Every structure is written in structure tokens, then in C-alpha cells.
Amino acid sequence: MPRTLPFWRRKRLEQMSPAEWESLCDGCGKCCLYRLEDEAAGTLEQTNVACKLLNCASGQCSNYPKRKKLVPDCIQLTPAKVRKMNWLPKTCAYRLVALGKDLPWWHHLKSGSRETVYQAGMSVAGRCISEKHAGELEDHIVYWLDGPSPPKPKKP
Numbered sequence: 001m002p003r004t005l006p007f008w009r010r011k012r013l014e015q016m017s018p019a020e021w022e023s024l025c026d027g028c029g030k031c032c033l034y035r036l037e038d039e040a041a042g043t044l045e046q047t048n049v050a051c052k053l054l055n056c057a058s059g060q061c062s063n064y065p066k067r068k069k070l071v072p073d074c075i076q077l078t079p080a081k082v083r084k085m086n087w088l089p090k091t092c093a094y095r096l097v098a099l100g101k102d103l104p105w106w107h108h109l110k111s112g113s114r115e116t117v118y119q120a121g122m123s124v125a126g127r128c129i130s131e132k133h134a135g136e137l138e139d140h141i142v143y144w145l146d147g148p149s150p151p152k153p154k155k156p
Helices: 018-024 064-070 079-084 093-098
Strands: 033-038 043-050
Touching: 018 093, 079 093
Parallel strands: none
Antiparallel strands: 033 043
């Protein structure tokens, strides 16, 4: 008997129920980190500085239901936005599904556990600092495996 594909393999983002949509988030917290964009150079730098609502110990939003009210520039993802946001992590489930790809082994929908995002080292938990304590963003640029690569040194 053929096995039924999981919803993220048989549905487009637009076809998902609100519960399916929300369940796609792996809880890594990377979309809650500040980025620095140099429009002239066309570069985007990732920082380890988190939104004031992100709990840096757990990597989870401390007030997810009220995040838009408390942080007006918090971006609520939609299928249309996901397809335009080149800064989402390469491992982001929304991005992967939009590209027709499967979820990674450590995603809770595949592993059955919310702990595998931490075990795989994909969460920002314990690796970020709150914007309340950060100072200059330029001092907090990071290069994680699923983010942009460091800039190549310029030739003399």
C-alpha cells in the first residue's frame, strides 16, 4: 500500500491550514536575529543579536501571540513574503517547502521531537545576545553554516 506523503510534501504553502503553517516553524530563532544590509555592495550580514522578545536561552519568542503589537516591525511570514525573503536561513522550513524541497532530518515534523533542532546545532539558543545588551551590530556579525558565507578577502 503506498504511503501518503506528509502535508509539506503534497501541499503548497498557500494550501496549508493555519495549524500546518505554524507547525512548519522549526523554532530555530534565526529569523529573529538582526541582519546588516549594504545595499551598495549587495551584501547581507547575519548578526547574533536577537529581537528583545527572543529568549536567548531557549531560542523561542517570549510573547509570540503579541509579537506584532510589541515589536511593530516584526515580520509575519506569508507564502508571498517567504518567496521574496532571500535572508531566511537555507534550512528554514518555509523556504524549503516554497522551493519544493523536503525538511531536514532534525525538523520536529520528521524527527518527532522539538529537541532535535537543538541537538543538530540549528537553534540560536545559547548563541545569541538580546538587543538590550548588544551595543553596535557591526560587532556581532556571525557566519553560521546555513547563512551567508564570509566575504572573500580582496586581492591587493
